[in-house]
Amino acid sequence: MTEEITFCRGGGCTAKLGPDLLSHVLSKIPKGEKDPDLLIGYDSKDDAAVYRISDDTAVVQTLDFFPPMLDDPYLFGQIAAANALSDIYAMGGVVKTALNIVCFPEKMDLNILGKILQGGAEKVIEAGGMLAGGHSIMDADVKYGLSVTGVVHPDHIYGNNQGQPSDMLILTKKLGVGLVCNANRVNLAPEGAMKEAIDSMTLLNRKAAEISHHYEIHACTDVTGFGFLGHLSEMINEQISAEIDSISIPVISGAIHCAEEFLLTAAAQRNRNHVKERVEFASKIPFSMEELLFDPQTSGGLLFAVREDQAGEFLKELKGAGLPAAIVGRLTSKKEKDIYVK
Template identity: 75%
Template sequence: MEDIVFCKGGGCTAKLGADVLKHILSKIPKGEKDISLLVGYDSSDDAAVYRISDDMAIVQTLDFFPPMVDDPYIFGQIAAANALSDVYAMGGEVKTALNIVCFPEKMDLNILGKIMQGGAKKVNEAGATLAGGHSIADDSVKYGLSVMGLVNPDKIYENNKAEPADILILTKKLGVGLVCNAQRVGQAFKGSLDEAIESMTTLNKKASEISRNYEIHACTDVTGFGFLGHLNEMINNNVSAEIDSISIPVIKGALHYAEEFLLTAAAQRNRNHVADNVDFSENITFAMEELLFDPQTSGGLLFAVKKEDALPFLKELKNEGLPAAIVGHFTQKKEKNIYIK
């Protein structure tokens, strides 16, 4: 499959670094404030939210990237699941999606067909409607979705509203970037990529739906900026976070690949961006550090949930077969944003 097999920087590893984005976004003229825009890009949140009535708001997002696996049908599923996730991270319900396609004209169009079939499968699974899209000829393959959802304006999950004593629950395992990198160079363990693919193709729909039964103060999905990058975006002026590294759910082989230095450039960009805000205790290994900086593609949701709701919420997630775990908690503001123990 030529370019698809060994595409450079596939999945969310292809994201521009957070430092670069922050610099660029700071120079964009914002114009007059629209009071109906409830969530924009100021807080680095997962999607925009625009109020259209007292009890309804539109959630708008888009995401696309190059392949990270050599099966076009699976790649389509992963890219779609990743794009849909932003709506779930805001507490919304997906309604429509538009395809975003970049494809070389000389490549076999059957490959493009498989990619789009995979994407459609996940849109249908989300209970949404694929309503069209846009394509351009390019020198490499890229695919994703522009997604529209709905949410009650009073029930939006913003990423930076956590409170002291909130419990952190992560709904998927970490290690996708490390696993895909190991697979690309032929050093992945048997079953490791299968576990990563299962994780990446799993919608965050069920986790988001279950969460509505509990008091959620903040939420984000863990993608290209890694666990620590996205957790750092959840920090506000009132809180810091303490993470129990032993409780982190991990895809098979991921820590070993980190020990073997099968790392991504995106993980290093994540480290450069957020490391000054993180305190690692002496017992934290290099491999664990890399896992926490590892860019995830179609990663899990990271919830800040009221302490009393954490255990029943976790039980419901696990009853649905999700590898969710309590990975830490928020505290009153300390010197650093994040403490890893």
């Protein structure tokens, strides 16, 4: 493997700009005249843009790309594609087409690029979509991702902040990917942890999304670079707070150990700084669990707010499909803090 592909200064979703910086910049961008058919745009904190083209069809658009977080180009391509496709599922949509986004050093072995594109293409096909082209530029480092288009019924969009008091929160993948990948870069990942993280990152959220269409979902987001608490905070509105049961959180094997050994990411600290004033941790919560909840995820799971009386059956169906899903908390009426971790 060439040196460039293995040199990961901030791979995966750890490479995201911090939420504080991003919010500051976006707040200054002119928005132009409001279009009533733009149902969700960048002025919200949702996972993708949604534009209505008819009474029963809206287009869902997203893009996502980043540098490698591991040294296998084929797996990197799969993970980057799965991560980008996830935004369509988080909006309640169905994947239709995708375009490659490629940054690649001119002098690097083109076989590496071929493996990246192969991995990405296979995930698009697995998602039921069609790879329709793309764009590439020369760069000092490798970066890859997708621009993805999907469709959704305008009345069935999963906004991320429409949850209701008493909704149950269901997470469909384990947390800890960022911690494990960071430990792996310095050869300190616990045995088996990286394989479990890779299996999680390459798993599409398609099945979870398809199952969700049978239930009354009030809100949804995918958990990626801003961490579990960062993305959960985007689900909070003026009427609700959230209570999280830390014991119920599904965790990648070895991730807690990585946190205990302070194998932490700068991105997690940015996430902590962004939402710490909105979160209250119970006194029994150890530092390692806090770090897990701030940990940036690459190609993380979906976090659903589902009607309370449907949560049990929804969870049963997710588990029946082989997903490591769990009920991790609930939404409540508004309290002093936005999020309470118990």
